[in-house]
């Protein structure tokens with residue numbers, strides 16, 4: 001699947017919250033603040049800043065990463081998504097230089113990083129538990145990396161001030177980190193990670209510990225901030241909503257391999273396999289045989305998009321493609337459950353033939369539990385998946 005184009009430039013609207021500070025404040029007054037990158041080569045704009053080639057990591061006999069190839073282009077935000085144990089953290093650790101590889105290589109700006117220690121890779125790291133130093137105040141935390149790189153006190157102070165403004169915490173430098181809310185601590189951790197102007201910012205479950213409302217707000221702010229600063233980001237999360245909202249490109253992992261990569265829209269609309277479809281929360285997947293413009297399934301004949309390849313496959317019908325009609329006009333089903341989803345209702349249907357079906361239905365049209373309905377399928381919401389996997 002074709003990767004997305006990197007964002008072409010900063011968005012024109014001024015971001016709020018996290019990004020409330022001056023544009024490009026992160027690069028102000030900090031020449032020389034960044035950790036020395038190995039070599040002085042910079043990737044050409046839009047080129048691969050990070051490249052993994054055949055990276056394999058084994059623990060005992062088990063491959064946590066199995067010949068992984070991955071590229072992150074300059075100014076791109078890539079989110080690695082996958083269930084627990086699929087290798088996401090191992091991937092980040094390899095890039096960070098915290099985990100040796102058994103095979104393959106990691107290149108940053110075209111340079112092989114074998115033997116380059118973590119602190120010489122020019123990376124910013126922000127972890128789930130954000131590990132702020134409790135004994136230091138906010139400014140002490142944000143300026144930590146700058147002091148490590150021998151940036152002068154005055155330059156550090158200026159830069160910390162700029163960064164706190166950028167993340168929406170102006171004037172918070174003297175506050176104790178213990179007095180901050182979870183969201184504010186997250187912002188401090190972000191400012192700290194951005195301080196040395198990393199060429200690649202790596203986020204591990206960046207919003208994992210925050211409540212849903214705050215996460216949803218912060219993820220929008222983060223995306224705007226990264227676009228505005230032109231930051232290159234590699235993030236891992238198990239939360240698909242977070243990944244889809246943040247990423248230019250998502251990478252779905254399964255058992256140490258990449259199951260699919262594409263823009264959020266591509267992956268959402270065209271999951272490549274049953275695994276990806278189910279991981280995204282789609283339940284209506286059945287074995288099928290495509291012939292002509294339809295697929296034979298346990299639910300009867302289902303129309304497929306034009307050009308679908310003939311033969312055995314797995315078929316996904318998105319809940320929005322399960323349309324309710326009068327009982328005699330379609331596949332007869334009984335409504336067994338209704339779940340309120342805010343702007344729509346999810347219905348669980350028991351068809352006379354075939355496995356249960358999930359349907360998305362407008363609030364005002366949702367039938368009661370126990371009602372008899374008919375179902376027809378929309379080809380636009382049908383996806384032919386590879387057989388198996």
Ligand SMILES: Nc1ncnc2c1ncn2[C@@H]1O[C@H](COP(=O)(O)OP(=O)(O)OP(=O)(O)O)[C@@H](O)[C@H]1O
Nearest residue numbers: 059063064082083084085086087088089090091238
């Ligand atoms: N240091 C280690 N020693 C042995 N096995 C490990 C080690 N680190 C990771 N693993 C194993 O490698 C696999 C991938 O782990 P990893 O932590 O990368 O997955 P993950 O996708 O980040 O999971 P989670 O979302 O739960 O953090 C798992 O099977 C894990 O048990």
